[in-house]
Amino acid sequence: MSRKLYIKTFGCQMNEYDSSRMADLLHNTHGFVSTDDPNEADMVMLNTCSVRDKAQQKVYSQLGRWNSLKMENPDLIIAVGGCVASQEGEQILKRAPQVDIVFGPQTLHRLPDMLDQCIGQKKSRVDISFPEIEKFDCLPPARVDGPKAYVSIMEGCSKYCSFCVVPYTRGTEFSRPFDDVMTEIVELAEQGVREVTLLGQNVNGYRGPLYDGGVMEFSKLLYYVASVDGIDRVRYTTSHPIEVTDGLVVAHVAIPELAAHLHLPVQSGSDRILKSMKRGYTSAEYLAWIDKFKGVYSNLSISSDFIIGFPGETDEDFEQTMDLIDYVQYDQSFSFIYSPRPGTPAAEIEDTVPMQEKKARLMALQNRINGFAAEYSKGMVGTSQRLLVDGHARKSPQQLTGRTENNRVVNFDGPSSLVGRFVDVMITEALPNSLRGRLYPGSIKHAN
Ligand code: SAM
Ligand code: F3S
Numbered sequence: 001m002s003r004k005l006y007i008k009t010f011g012c013q014m015n016e017y018d019s020s021r022m023a024d025l026l027h028n029t030h031g032f033v034s035t036d037d038p039n040e041a042d043m044v045m046l047n048t049c050s051v052r053d054k055a056q057q058k059v060y061s062q063l064g065r066w067n068s069l070k071m072e073n074p075d076l077i078i079a080v081g082g083c084v085a086s087q088e089g090e091q092i093l094k095r096a097p098q099v100d101i102v103f104g105p106q107t108l109h110r111l112p113d114m115l116d117q118c119i120g121q122k123k124s125r126v127d128i129s130f131p132e133i134e135k136f137d138c139l140p141p142a143r144v145d146g147p148k149a150y151v152s153i154m155e156g157c158s159k160y161c162s163f164c165v166v167p168y169t170r171g172t173e174f175s176r177p178f179d180d181v182m183t184e185i186v187e188l189a190e191q192g193v194r195e196v197t198l199l200g201q202n203v204n205g206y207r208g209p210l211y212d213g214g215v216m217e218f219s220k221l222l223y224y225v226a227s228v229d230g231i232d233r234v235r236y237t238t239s240h241p242i243e244v245t246d247g248l249v250v251a252h253v254a255i256p257e258l259a260a261h262l263h264l265p266v267q268s269g270s271d272r273i274l275k276s277m278k279r280g281y282t283s284a285e286y287l288a289w290i291d292k293f294k295g296v297y298s299n300l301s302i303s304s305d306f307i308i309g310f311p312g313e314t315d316e317d318f319e320q321t322m323d324l325i326d327y328v329q330y331d332q333s334f335s336f337i338y339s340p341r342p343g344t345p346a347a348e349i350e351d352t353v354p355m356q357e358k359k360a361r362l363m364a365l366q367n368r369i370n371g372f373a374a375e376y377s378k379g380m381v382g383t384s385q386r387l388l389v390d391g392h393a394r395k396s397p398q399q400l401t402g403r404t405e406n407n408r409v410v411n412f413d414g415p416s417s418l419v420g421r422f423v424d425v426m427i428t429e430a431l432p433n434s435l436r437g438r439l440y441p442g443s444i445k446h447a448n
Contacts, residue, residue, distance in 0.1 A: 025109065114127060144188060149193045153199065178209065231257065261407060400412055400419065
């Protein structure tokens with residue numbers, strides 16, 4: 001009987017991606033099959049995130065819960081990976097001796113060896129080094145079971161924003177070689193993938209080594225990815241404003257496969273706060289890029305990350321953020337209250353904003369952006385939208401569900417044979433969290 005692996009993932013899409021690669025790897029090397037039930041697992045793994053607070057606490061309380069599993073089954077292997085593992089290292093074994101393996105975001109490919117050593121020598125293993133690109137060389141080809149896939153093209157971050165732990169936990173920026181990225185995408189397309197999302201902490205800072213010593217920049221890479229047979233939609237996240245180029249603006253116009261969506265985190269609309277965050281741009285520079293994109297693209301949906309209540313943020317600073325939001329008219333946001341991260345420069349700045357005030361600001365910001373999003377959804381009623389059909393709708397399984405270019409969920413009636421294909425639908429109704437649509441009669445014939 002095959003051994004079972006349970007993975008609990010905290011955090012961003014990069015972590016989701018890493019978790020699926022770990023499952024692939026342990027399937028190939030040790031025959032592990034994924035399970036949703038930790039109680040029946042032979043190995044349980046936590047893939048952690050430490051971007052915001054309580055990360056450590058969450059990890060240790062989860063490990064406490066898993067201690068009882070280990071008491072029932074002393075052969076159970078417990079592994080901890082990701083950014084908290086990278087930060088805490090050996091400390092994890094001291095506080096949670098039931099843990100067998102600790103590995104960082106850049107050493108997940110060494111898991112099979114660590115597992116063998118741990119079983120053979122009955123001794124815990126810790127490896128949180130940053131061997132960079134070696135990780136990708138050692139991972140098996142990606143396996144997928146749907147029409148969409150993520151592809152990590154660059155890792156780490158060298159920007160050192162004053163509030164962020166990522167450069168310390170995931171290491172400095174490095175890009176995967178162009179040939180490796182393309183091989184992975186061609187293999188995904190051969191397995192039926194129709195949409196890829198290129199991933200990286202600053203994905204548009206990609207500078208992929210070429211076999212002849214040259215460098216492939218991000219905007220050029222997009223043309224190659226979009227030209228792969230079978231890949232009909234390309235997304236990317238997260239971009240950094242200081243890595244945007246005119247070439248990227250042009251790529252959005254020239255590449256039909258590129259989704260009409262831009263995630264460009266601004267964090268704040270106040271130049272004083274941006275400077276203290278060490279973001280490397282002013283609000284005017286950010287807006288100049290937004291203007292360029294909007295100038296060539298009428299239906300571009302724009303989203304951003306925001307940090308509310310950064311130390312020293314005044315009412316006036318916050319108003320500048322709200323003004324910027326009104327100008328851009330964002331469609332979506334990932335907005336969070338500032339969380340001091342030990343070891344980062346911002347954690348040393350005195351935090352004078354009361355929590356109640358931060359919560360009020362966050363709510364005002366989210367309400368404003370939700371208002372824009374509702375308007376966009378209403379404006380989509382009566383329009384034709386291209387969807388990649390993901391599967392059956394969660395709440396009414398007799399219906400199909402798919403996503404538009406601007407990431408809205410649309411539910412509609414149609415045959416199961418359309419799953420994994422693109423269809424054109426007319427949007428008939430905008431609901432708070434999704435849209436309803438109707439298939440165009442010719443759509444089934446033309447779905448590709
Ligand atoms: N590289 C991207 C960019 O352009 O900044 C962001 C990557 S970062 C891992 C994801 C998001 O987490 C950031 O955009 C920021 O909004 C949020 N974040 C990072 N550190 C944070 C902190 N200490 N408190 C609150 N949010 C934080
Ligand atoms: Fe973090 Fe800033 Fe890099 S938010 S991931 S240090 S760009």
